[in-house]
Amino acid sequence: QVQLVESGGGVVQPGRSLRLSCAASGLPFSISSMHWVRQTPGKGLEWLAVISNDGDAKHSADSVKGRFSISRDNAKNTLFLQMNSLRTEDTAVYYCARGSDRRAFDVWGQGTLVTVSS
Amino acid sequence: IQLTQSPSSVSASVGDRVTITCRASQGFGSWLAWYQQKPGKAPKLLIQAASSLQSGVPSRFSGSGSGTEFTLTISSLQPEDFATYYCQQANSLPITFGQGTRLEIK
Numbered sequence: 001q002v003q004l005v006e007s008g009g010g011v012v013q014p015g016r017s018l019r020l021s022c023a024a025s026g027l028p029f030s031i032s033s034m035h036w037v038r039q040t041p042g043k044g045l046e047w048l049a050v051i052s053n054d055g056d057a058k059h060s061a062d063s064v065k066g067r068f069s070i071s072r073d074n075a076k077n078t079l080f081l082q083m084n085s086l087r088t089e090d091t092a093v094y095y096c097a098r099g100s101d102r103r104a105f106d107v108w109g110q111g112t113l114v115t116v117s118s
Numbered sequence: 119i120q121l122t123q124s125p126s127s128v129s130a131s132v133g134d135r136v137t138i139t140c141r142a143s144q145g146f147g148s149w150l151a152w153y154q155q156k157p158g159k160a161p162k163l164l165i166q167a168a169s170s171l172q173s174g175v176p177s178r179f180s181g182s183g184s185g186t187e188f189t190l191t192i193s194s195l196q197p198e199d200f201a202t203y204y205c206q207q208a209n210s211l212p213i214t215f216g217q218g219t220r221l222e223i224k
Contacts, residue, residue, distance in 0.1 A: 095160055100166060102151075104208065108162070
């Protein structure tokens with residue numbers, strides 16, 4: 001069964017850090033590009049970052065550049081998002097997703113909620 | 119690249135044909151995808167590369183377009199199709215999504 005499972009969300013104060021994980025199973029993780037996408041409550045979808053299959057290439061959205069960092073551990077089939085200097089506007093559901101060979105997101109996790117609040 | 123979907127919401131009945139449009143702020147090839155999202159769930163890929171139906175998606179869904187205008191058509195609405203639909207481009211970074219189209223039951 002193809003599955004992505006996010007974890008690590010929760011309530012955090014502004015300025016603090018949080019690390020999200022995404023565990024993959026049933027898919028060829030080590031040859032897949034992986035992404036993080038978030039969705040603010042009641043609003044739309046925002047792409048955050050992508051990492052190549054081998055981890056050598058990374059790109060991120062301007063809104064999180066310098067604060068969020070994407071990484072992966074292919075030996076453990078796990079994707080990470082390190083989030084530093086969190087702001088209230090970072091409150092959202094965070095999804096990991098696999099990049100397809102046609103530049104779409106063909107497998108999604110169930111999402112993990114991050115709430116930034118004092 | 120900014121994506122603008124129209125309409126933002128639409129009411130329709132079971133059996134209706136519905137078309138959703140996604141317009142891009144600048145033209146690109148065909149790296150456009152469509153997703154369906156239901157409340158509390160992750161988006162589900164319907165169409166990629168503008169017109170390629172994802173495996174397992176019913177054939178009543180179809181996509182077309184290139185350049186700056188793309189469309190998603192549902193040929194005969196079923197009860198399970200009432201949801202929010204998003205387009206997404208991956209022609210260039212940053213990847214962007216449309217604002218969504220909410221499809222409601224009339």
